[in-house]
Amino acid sequence: MTETEDYITQITEEVQSANQWLPALYEQLAKRIVGQHYLIDRLLVGLLANGHVLLEGLPGLAKTSTINALALAVNSDFSRIQFTPDLLPADLIGTLIYNAKDNVYTTHKGPLFGNLILADEINRAPAKVQSALLEAMQEHQVTIGDTIYPLPEPFLVLATQNPVDQEGTYPLPEAQMDRFMLKVVVEYPEEHEELQILDIMAQTRPKIPIEPVLSPEHILAMQDIVDKIYVDTSVRQYIVSLVMATREPARVDEELVPYIKYGASPRATINLTLAARAKAFLSGRGYVTPDDVKDMALDVMRHRINTTYEAAADEVTREDILTRVLELVPVP
Structure with missing residues (x-):
């Protein structure tokens, strides 16, 4: 057996030991998400490869629900940001607040300071706000005033957008698009899947608890294995x-x-x-x-x-x- 074959055998053993959480994760996600196996697979790829994911599809295709379910299954800090035309960059990264009593500025950190960030309908905000994500997505840090603040690890932006031909949408700038590792197009479910969705979700207050099966430390450890x-x-x-x-x-x-x-x-x-x-x-x-x-x-x-x-x-x-x-x- 060659040195390369020895290495592959060793890494394969590490991979198979580390990915034993997969069945439990799929089981938790299946409580809320019917079908969408392709979408779930791509979100997990982004999570393991430390890359941001952009989901595009018409409203009502479980984009937000899938990300929410994943965030619950991963016991980490989760922030959901609803992008709107009146959103400001400070609403994402935070700002300096002046305290007149003590004559000092204090830093108020925005919702970007989390592990999993859901940027919902990202193309409903103008380019100035979209561009506020650039430093965070690339450098995993943000600048507030004169100070640079590192973001927690892992840091992953999971964004949804509506098709650009829909009313009230702004195309993402090329520099912003290039920061996303994956752009996934979400399609309609199959007929039998829609029937399952009806059985699960056709309630006034559906209560479907999801148990966490992963932690940020697990994710970082698996990312180290992916690199090998x-x-x-x-x-x-x-x-x-x-x-x-x-x-x-x-x-x-x-x-x-x-x-x-x-x-x-x-x-x-x-x-x-x-x-x-x-x-x-x-x-x-x-x-x-x-x-x-x-x-x-x-x-x-x-x-x-x-x-x-x-x-x-x-x-x-x-x-x-x-x-x-x-x-x-x-x-x-």
């Missing part, structure tokens, strides 16, 4: 090739060239690797496969490429482009 998951050189090259194909589409298909204004940033390369590692962790493996990469590629890159007017005219979506890239880039 093995990524072979060929898989790393595959990840880079996928990202480069969005910047230089002529590499894979000349027909894609008129449709891409600019491709994914280096942050996409980093986040795709981390997301693939987290996916391997959830699968009980100490190594990443090309299938892990392919499974996460759409959610990691759909918000990181910008399409042209020609794409809009030809009704070519970002998902269409990325699907084509995944078909054409050789898999190791």
Whole structure:
């Protein structure tokens, strides 16, 4: 057995020992959330990979309910921020309050000082407020006055947004979008799932308690294990090739060239690797496969490429482009 095989065996044992909480977590979430397995999987990937998650979908698709249920199952500090057009940056990060009696300023910390932050309907607030999240999401710190305050660890922003063509929405700036590791599109439930939803939730005051099964310390420990998951050189090259194909589409298909204004940033390369590692962790493996990469590629890159007017005219979506890239880039 080679040194690499020894390492993979060791990490796989650590992964399988650490992810024994999964059945209990799924059991707690299933009390309130019917179906939405894809959504739950992506939220767990974000949690394990220390990456922020943006959920997009029409109202009423359990986006907020799923995040609330996850926050209850993870015994951590949870803040919910409802984004509205009149929200101010100080409403998120906090502010300095003058005490006239003592002639001093005291710091009032905002709701961002928590482990799990639900930014609900994030695109209903103007860009100035959305941008107040940039430092917190990237640096895990905020600046109030002249002082920098570190945010608690783990720190994860789980944001929901309505489709941008809905009334009263503001598109997120590109710099803000790039801070999200994943952008997940939430779809309608299946018919049999809707019947289950009816059975569980069609009450005036549904009481469905959720027991905590994880702590912040558990999450940090699992993130350390995720960092150790093995990524072979060929898989790393595959990840880079996928990202480069969005910047230089002529590499894979000349027909894609008129449709891409600019491709994914280096942050996409980093986040795709981390997301693939987290996916391997959830699968009980100490190594990443090309299938892990392919499974996460759409959610990691759909918000990181910008399409042209020609794409809009030809009704070519970002998902269409990325699907084509995944078909054409050789898999190791």
